Amino acid sequence: MAATKKRTNPMLAALTTSALALPGLNVKADSAPEAASVGYRFYVYQEGDAPVDKLSSGSPERYSIYVNQFQLLAPLNESVSINFNYIQESMSGASPVGTEAGDGGESQLIMSAASIKESRRDVSSTVRWYAENGNLGMSVGVSNENDYDATYGGIDVERHFNKKNTSVKLASSVSSDTLSPTGRVDEQSKQFTQSKQSVSMVASITQLVSAQAMLQTGFGTTLLSGYLTDPYKALEGDVRPESKNQYTWSAGARIFFAAQDAAMHIGYRYYTDDWNINSHAVKLSWYQNIKYDIQLIPSLRYYVQTEAEFYDRYFTTARSDGFFSTDYRLSSYGAISAKLKYVQTLKRFSYTATIEWYDSSASYSYRNISFESPGLVNYVMFTTGLNFNF
Amino acid sequence: MKTHSARFKVGLILLLGLLSGCVAVQPWEREYLTKPEMLWTTDSMEATLEEHVYFSKEASSGGSTSAGGGCGCN
Numbered sequence: 001m002a003a004t005k006k007r008t009n010p011m012l013a014a015l016t017t018s019a020l021a022l023p024g025l026n027v028k029a030d031s032a033p034e035a036a037s038v039g040y041r042f043y044v045y046q047e048g049d050a051p052v053d054k055l056s057s058g059s060p061e062r063y064s065i066y067v068n069q070f071q072l073l074a075p076l077n078e079s080v081s082i083n084f085n086y087i088q089e090s091m092s093g094a095s096p097v098g099t100e101a102g103d104g105g106e107s108q109l110i111m112s113a114a115s116i117k118e119s120r121r122d123v124s125s126t127v128r129w130y131a132e133n134g135n136l137g138m139s140v141g142v143s144n145e146n147d148y149d150a151t152y153g154g155i156d157v158e159r160h161f162n163k164k165n166t167s168v169k170l171a172s173s174v175s176s177d178t179l180s181p182t183g184r185v186d187e188q189s190k191q192f193t194q195s196k197q198s199v200s201m202v203a204s205i206t207q208l209v210s211a212q213a214m215l216q217t218g219f220g221t222t223l224l225s226g227y228l229t230d231p232y233k234a235l236e237g238d239v240r241p242e243s244k245n246q247y248t249w250s251a252g253a254r255i256f257f258a259a260q261d262a263a264m265h266i267g268y269r270y271y272t273d274d275w276n277i278n279s280h281a282v283k284l285s286w287y288q289n290i291k292y293d294i295q296l297i298p299s300l301r302y303y304v305q306t307e308a309e310f311y312d313r314y315f316t317t318a319r320s321d322g323f324f325s326t327d328y329r330l331s332s333y334g335a336i337s338a339k340l341k342y343v344q345t346l347k348r349f350s351y352t353a354t355i356e357w358y359d360s361s362a363s364y365s366y367r368n369i370s371f372e373s374p375g376l377v378n379y380v381m382f383t384t385g386l387n388f389n390f
Numbered sequence: 391m392k393t394h395s396a397r398f399k400v401g402l403i404l405l406l407g408l409l410s411g412c413v414a415v416q417p418w419e420r421e422y423l424t425k426p427e428m429l430w431t432t433d434s435m436e437a438t439l440e441e442h443v444y445f446s447k448e449a450s451s452g453g454s455t456s457a458g459g460g461c462g463c464n
Contacts, residue, residue: 221452248452256422277449
């Protein structure tokens with residue numbers, strides 16, 4: 001066969017080369033980030049006070065939390081990266097213990113004393129290997145509080161198909177937790193200690209649908225076992241099953257609007273479990289690029305859940321299965337969250353500031369809820385932080 | 391049970407066939423798709439904290455591919 005020499009259009013060759021040089025466009029292989037980066041965030045989380053007119057006992061001053069968060073991401077070579085994460089939280093304030101019947105039959109809120117002071121430290125690391133058509137990550141972490149310890153780990157693998165138009169991701173994680181509530185002793189007058197475990201699996205698929213849009217959908221399950229009762233609420237009456245099977249279906253879209261130089265994020269998650277809780281969560285974000293490397297990101301999230309089958313605002317007779325709880329988190333309600341984020345990039349630095357308002361209420365549910373838990377939370381969270389790319 | 395398994399396999403084959411039949415977006419057409427604001431997680435630090443807050447205040451959680459431990463959050 002005679003060798004033939006193809007003529008190459010220099011302009012086309014230059015355009016193709018420059019296109020392939022764009023991040024993420026390399027169809028040859030996934031690869032580690034080219035340079036290391038560090039990030040820091042400081043969060044101030046403040047819950048609104050409990051309603052005094054519905055307070056049975058305890059302090060109305062709910063939680064204030066300050067959080068420091070650090071992250072380091074570094075390439076070890078072209079095909080391996082590692083990241084470290086550190087979170088330190090300082091908490092103070094009172095929290096809802098449960099609800100009970102008031103004189104008129106209405107539910108009254110039992111709060112803890114305001115003297116709760118706690119801290120939590122969470123350290124985790126992920127190593128990621130990048131290959132011809134995908135990547136694999138392995139992570140481990142520990143979370144410590146004076147009354148709660150968790151050790152967790154996970155593995156995830158992503159594979160691209162169809163010239164990277166389609167990606168499939170599988171992830172699995174486990175956690176082993178130990179509870180040792182302050183001031184609570186067992187029958188031998190030793191520290192009351194319990195444990196619980198969880199195993200999670202998620203499978204998702206991502207598909208490019210046009211030059212400006214992509215879709216993702218996934219299924220997940222988490223199986224929890226062990227002591228799932230809240231050890232502090234148990235003192236006022238709270239007994240939950242020792243297993244919980246959770247299932248989720250999620251879907252999302254990313255759409256770029258070239259004329260506006262903006263991206264829209266849409267996300268939805270349906271949740272159901274064998275405690276009879278169902279929920280829907282919808283989130284919409286708009287990433288607006290503005291001059292001078294500024295980005296403004298308004299987001300809205302709507303959440304609604306049904307109550308657990310063993311939840312009630314108070315109990316006058318025991319349930320036949322022996323389970324009961326007045327925890328507001330297991331009640332029926334809806335929640336609305338609004339967030340505004342500002343990002344400014346200056347060469348290798350980027351500065352970020354975020355404010356989020358979160359409000360929950362029975363009236364936000366699309367269902368007709370007869371009795372709202374007086375323990376429902378609302379909060380404001382401020383975030384500020386820096387990222388630096390080496 | 392066999393019927394369910396066969397249906398699942400047929401469904402999977404149809405789904406993969408459908409996806410492979412989607413309009414292929416060529417590498418040089420992905421300028422917008424590769425912008426940082428088009429990532430599924432644009433800020434992994436804030437996403438971790440946000441997930442933790444919702445996990446501790448709401449009854450439902452999950453759907454994320456990242457590992458994490460529980461907490462004694464009240």
